[in-house]
Amino acid sequence: MNWLANNWSSVLELAGSHLVQSVVPVVIGLLVSVPLARAAAGSRWLRPVLVTGSSLLYTIPSLTLFVVLPLILGTQITSVGNVVVALTLYVVAILVRSCVDAFESLDRDVLQAATAMGYKPVRRFFGVELPLAVPVMVAGLRVATVSNISMVSVGAVIGIQSLGTLFTDGLRRSIISEIVVGIVATVVIAVVLDQLLRLLGHALTRWQRTGAGARRPAERRRDKNGPGGARGGAGALATVESGGAPA
Amino acid sequence: MNLFAQAAQFLTDPANWAGPTGIPVRLLEHVGYSALTMAIALVVAVPLGLWVGHTGRGGGVVVGLAGALRSLPTLGLLTLFTLLMGLGLMPPILALVLLAIPPILSGTYSGIAAVSPALVDSARSMGMTESQTLLRVEIPVALPVILGGIRNAALQVLATVTIVAYINLGGLGRYLIDGLAVRDYSRMLASVVLVAVLALAADAVLALFQRLVTSPGLTLTGDRP
Numbered sequence: 001m002n003w004l005a006n007n008w009s010s011v012l013e014l015a016g017s018h019l020v021q022s023v024v025p026v027v028i029g030l031l032v033s034v035p036l037a038r039a040a041a042g043s044r045w046l047r048p049v050l051v052t053g054s055s056l057l058y059t060i061p062s063l064t065l066f067v068v069l070p071l072i073l074g075t076q077i078t079s080v081g082n083v084v085v086a087l088t089l090y091v092v093a094i095l096v097r098s099c100v101d102a103f104e105s106l107d108r109d110v111l112q113a114a115t116a117m118g119y120k121p122v123r124r125f126f127g128v129e130l131p132l133a134v135p136v137m138v139a140g141l142r143v144a145t146v147s148n149i150s151m152v153s154v155g156a157v158i159g160i161q162s163l164g165t166l167f168t169d170g171l172r173r174s175i176i177s178e179i180v181v182g183i184v185a186t187v188v189i190a191v192v193l194d195q196l197l198r199l200l201g202h203a204l205t206r207w208q209r210t211g212a213g214a215r216r217p218a219e220r221r222r223d224k225n226g227p228g229g230a231r232g233g234a235g236a237l238a239t240v241e242s243g244g245a246p247a
Numbered sequence: 248m249n250l251f252a253q254a255a256q257f258l259t260d261p262a263n264w265a266g267p268t269g270i271p272v273r274l275l276e277h278v279g280y281s282a283l284t285m286a287i288a289l290v291v292a293v294p295l296g297l298w299v300g301h302t303g304r305g306g307g308v309v310v311g312l313a314g315a316l317r318s319l320p321t322l323g324l325l326t327l328f329t330l331l332m333g334l335g336l337m338p339p340i341l342a343l344v345l346l347a348i349p350p351i352l353s354g355t356y357s358g359i360a361a362v363s364p365a366l367v368d369s370a371r372s373m374g375m376t377e378s379q380t381l382l383r384v385e386i387p388v389a390l391p392v393i394l395g396g397i398r399n400a401a402l403q404v405l406a407t408v409t410i411v412a413y414i415n416l417g418g419l420g421r422y423l424i425d426g427l428a429v430r431d432y433s434r435m436l437a438s439v440v441l442v443a444v445l446a447l448a449a450d451a452v453l454a455l456f457q458r459l460v461t462s463p464g465l466t467l468t469g470d471r472p
Contacts, residue, residue, distance in 0.1 A: 059450045061406030063423070064439035071250055077432070146318050153320040157410050158427055158435075164322050171326040171414070179330065183323040190318035 003177040011166070015185050018162040021083045021155070022148040023193070026141060028084075029091025034137075036092070037099030038125065047100060054093035062086055062151050066158060078159040083152060090151075091144045095137065102136035103129060131204065138201030142194055149190045153182070163189075253433030254440065268421070270441065276417035277445065280408045284340055285401055288347035293393075296352045300359025300389070301381050309356050313349040321346045321407050329414045339411040346407055347400040354396015358389030387462045394460070398453040405446050409438070419445065 004011065040046040065086035070077045073085065106129055114128045153164025166182030169175075257263060264270050299309045321342055328338035362385045370384040386393070412420030419441045426434030 056447070059402060059446050060443050061409065061439070061446055063406070063409050063420075064443040067423070067435050067439045071436075146314070150318060150320045153322045154407075154410060156322065157413050158423070164320065167320070167323045167326040168413070171330060174330060176327065176330050179323055179327045183320060183327065186320045186323060187315075187318050194314070194318070 003175060004181050007178075011163075011181060011185065014161060014163050014165055015189065017080065018149070018152050018164075018186070019189060021080055021152045021160075021162055022087065022145065022189075024084050025087035025091050025148060026145050028088045029095055029144065030137075030141065032088070033092050033095035033099055034130070037096050038103055038129070040096070040100050041103035050096050051100065054096050057089055058093045062090070062154060063157070065089065066155055066160065078161070080160060083155050083160055083162075087148050087151060091148070094144045095140045098136050098140040099133060102133040106132055131207070134201060134204045135208075138197060138204070142197045145193050145197060146190050149186060149193070153186060250433050250436060254436035257433055257437040258440070270419075273417055273419050273421055274441070274445070277405070277408055277419045277442075280336075280340065280343070280411060280416070280418055281401070281404045284343040284347055284404050284408070285397075287340070288344045288351055288400060288404075289397070291344070292348045292351035293355050296355025296393075297359060297381065297386070300356045301377070301385060303360070306356065306360060309352060313353045316345055317349045319345060322410060322413075325410065325414065334415055336416065339414060339416060343404055343407060343411075347404050350396045350399040350403065352396075354399070355389075355393045358392030358396070359385050361392065362388045388465065391457060391461050391465065394453070394457040398450065398457060401453060402446055402450055405449055406442065409442050 036050065040050045066082050067077065069075070069082040069085055070079065073081065075081045110128065110132070111124070114124045119127060152162045153167060155162055156164030156168045163182045163186050166178050166185075170178035170182065258270075266272070296309070299305050324342035324345060325339050328341055332338045359381075366384060366388065367380060370380045375383065408418050409420035409423060412418055412424045419438055422434050422438035422441075426432065426436075426438060
């Protein structure tokens, strides 16, 4: 671990770059996916276009995007921007699919009750639909974040700076501790962000647990149908969880 | 656009389609590494997923294990194993197997675990043994989800095999690494386009397979289990 003592400042710098490349796409991806998914839910033409488009996009390897995007964006091949754009596309591909399912499987009774209580569409969206979709969204975000963190390092193969640079540099100079530091740092970032998202999801879905004792049967029925009374939500969660992203 | 034209030229040049460094050979290497990886990963992950899903024991451990493996950077493992074990086929294959296990494991486990308990109970009450329940009821019902996980793993492996060229192996990534070394951007482009086409083709084949082996009982309209 002498290596780390001598190089901690460059490791921190690479970790910062790694963090930016993996987190910025998640934030932008979320902001893009939610309105897109809401518009697509129930839409006859937008839904198939988005669902097919996102699964096609998901099939394109990240290295392909890292190499092709500079031509489209006019950036340098080693630019961090390529990674940010490529990973944003993957985040959208993951989130749109699961969010469409989440919005479409909302309990109609709940929506009608909200409307009957005088909720206008915009307020109903932010006050009822969005909170009910949170469990599926958080599950999608966690998968997207963890797979982003692991994908970012692949960019090092073509010279994009990240913690992955420690792997290529460590291999070239045969420094095992450099690679180990890179792996540990990557895993630590992944675990910390994953737990932060889990806590965020927990904090945003307190309604799922209030009065759980009194409402056991309803709770159980809800579990079977998926979180938040989202019918088919469990299916969406399973899809999200069995899927990583193409490296 | 000029670069795309050059890449197209590289891809259509007959010289690049012949010999030991030609596209067909690289393609076969690429598919071969991927197939070997998938075979090992399937042997490890499917039985484990079936067992955990069927008995319900260790579900939390499996989910945690899959999550932990997923956060391991494949490039890091690849370089680490190569330094520890030397150049060769096994270090990168091992790294790729660790990449392929999480989706297969969680797909198999969650597929089996999601089979309706009523269905399993009725199978048992009809006198089926545990293995019959698993083979004749749980696996057929869970098959679409299991295959979904396998398809996902195959895609990730096909995409990631590209980087084994970084440690002197073959595969379609060879053109990417060699192109990078001599700043031949069109060759890099040709490489990643070939990988993308291979991934799309493999996904289409696997999707078709998934549809063919799905039990007709699962696709009937009405309530799905």
